[in-house]
Amino acid sequence: MKILYFAWLRSTIGLAQETATPPSDITNVSDLIDWLRELSPAHTKALSDISAVRVAVNQSFASLDYPLASDDEVALFPPVTGG
Amino acid sequence: MKILYFAWLRSTIGLAQETATPPSDITNVSDLIDWLRELSPAHTKALSDISAVRVAVNQSFASLDYPLASDDEVALFPPVTGG
């Protein structure tokens, strides 16, 4: 599974992208975030407040209960501020 | 009194501008139009349907009961179509 980080999630975690192989009981976005949070202190810090995080799965916005497959591209980022 | 005509009022009457000296019992816009209508067959034709005519007195829109003074600039024209 490809995980992408943008904006302050990227700078806090210190990674733009990582390839993760979560265990098979990680079946949706919410599970994945709980699992990612334990990867490092930086992950813990970046993902502590889930309400500040938006998610896209395969480049479409997704909710926390959105189901995941092992070859998905999952992006985590703050609310957008373009325009 | 200076009378200006625009758009099809101008082309129907055949004048862009004329100086009129209406009698002293012509006190408002409605009176003036009734009086102008008798000046020539072209005036009669152009001013037959008063609902199709808009009026400005001294370059501000004016209603039919707007009072007139002898040195006013009165413009008669169809509804505007700019922009």
Next chain:
Amino acid sequence: MIRVQKEDFDVAAEMSRLTEGRHNVGGVTAFVGLVRDMGGEDKIKAMTLEHYPGMTEKKLSEIEMEARKRWPIEDVLIIHRIGRLEPGERIVLVLTASSHRKAAIESCQFLIDWLKTDAPFWKLEETTEGENWVKARDSDNDATRRWDKN
């Protein structure tokens, strides 16, 4: 600012002039009206724009003042062309600059709506079937009335 002119205008140049050195402008809206060739059944060959010199500038200034009262606008530019114009040519430019995009867009819409019903311009169409004066449309009046204060 108001300009009535025969000459064409350059939207980008006017926009740059309006925002130059003003770093509190967050949004600029431009509306450009163009001559269409589909005014009815008959093909339009050209439009001739006539106006009421003096009253035009007065009304446009009043409309600009009204927009400035309603929205926090940094600057406004209205250019309206007169004379003979062919299909595809620019007729009118309304430019508004504000610190907020909502104010810039809404005031631009307000200005063009009011201009359509309150500024003394008239259009003479040349079609393949002859000349005729363009009729005012109820939809334009409805658009302006929408801005009336309750």
Next chain:
Amino acid sequence: MIRVQKEDFDVAAEMSRLTEGRHNVGGVTAFVGLVRDMGGEDKIKAMTLEHYPGMTEKKLSEIEMEARKRWPIEDVLIIHRIGRLEPGERIVLVLTASSHRKAAIESCQFLIDWLKTDAPFWKLEETTEGENWVKARDSDNDATRRWDKN
């Protein structure tokens, strides 16, 4: 059409390209967003625009398609710049062309409102006091929700 680029754009040239040879276009609306220097107490020295390549183009295309469903638009152009921009520089251009001015203005407003809340761009401010990521504003969400269908 959608373009994401580092380079600046020329509003007049893009507008001419959009309307060229299309004589049924009666109105073109352009919204240009600019970098302001008054984001808060601290002076803004620059903004860096980051985006999610791939998703950006996908979302902007979806937003364009939605606008085309709702309004009779002849053409649409969205240009969004990325990278480092200083106060007064152009960030975004939304251009809409329609036979009717109402469709041109409303669809332009719709596109910029949606773009603000649905396109994956993020702004990093450099102020005199350091760097910080710009926070999303409730007012932007409210502006987008206004377009929800009942």
